[in-house]
Amino acid sequence: MSVLSVLMAAIAPGVALMSYFYLKDRYDPEPISLVLKLFLFGVLLVFPVMVLQRALVQGLGENPFVFSFLTSAGIEEFFKWFLVYFIIFKHTSFDEPYDGIVYAVATSLGFATLENVLYAFLNDSGFSALMMRAFLPVSGHAMFGVIMGYHLGKAKFSPDGGNKHLLLALVLPLFWHGVFDYTMLVTKTYWIWFMVPLMAFLWMRSLWKVNRANAKSPLRVIHPEDQVKI
Known part of the structure; x- marks a missing residue:
């Protein structure tokens, strides 16, 4: 494969998944510029995360459990959560529950896309290997982003302040990411035999969260087609 072909194959899954979840925003699509900003921040996040992960591997070793839940999932999901919370959580564009999913998925897929590009070139990957990564790590990051964003949306619009959901927005993606890596x-x-059922579960659960977040939109009432006919 040529350099351009490898690059396009590595980037395409992240872009396709981002487009899919962006278009799932039924009532008030987010500003493209803001979504791209979160995607770019996710890309840039790869570099400090790689440095921290390398330091942790040197200090803690490569025990599969520790690596999966702390070195990999712990570091990556914390920084993604931190970015989304401090950049977008209080932004005026975050005006319905589904928006949390859009922004968290954008951050996650920005991270996954550069990770995929680096993997492709450092490992001299072929097309089949990149397609496998599209269905596993890249898709997995999207699912973790949906989980994070769903609970950020719940936290944003919770009448009691949503501290429980802010915590779940970090803990649940970290847990499932750790399970994936382990x-x-x-x-x-x-x-x-383990990954196919796991990914099927994560996809079904994520699509349920997407539909539920859209159903909770305060903007839904202005769309006549969503009104229940009596």
Whole structure:
């Protein structure tokens, strides 16, 4: 494969998934510039995360459990959560629950896209390897972003301040990311028997969260087609 072909194949899954979740915003699509800003911040996040992960590996070793839940998932999900919370949570454009999903997915997929590009070039990956990564790590990051964004949306519009959902927005993606990584590390020869059900569950759960977040939009009442006919 040419350099351009590898680059396009590495970038395409993240862009496609971002487009999919952006278009799922039924009532008030977010400003493209703001979504791209979060995507770019996710890209830039790769570099400090890589430095911290390298330091943790040197200090803590590569025990599969510690690596999966702390070095990998812990660092990555905390920084993604931190970015989304401090950049967008109080922004005026965050005006309905689904917006949390859009912005968290943008950050997650920005991170996953550069990670995929680096993997492609550093490992001299072929097309089949990149497609496998599209269905696993890149898709996984999108699912973790949906979980994070769903609970950020709940926190934003919760009448009691939403501290519980702010915590869940960090803990749940971290947990599922850790499960994903741990499964890949300890089931090297028969991982497909575990990963297919796991990814199917995460996708079904994420699509449910997407529909539920849209259903809770305060803007829904102005759309006649969503009114229940009596």
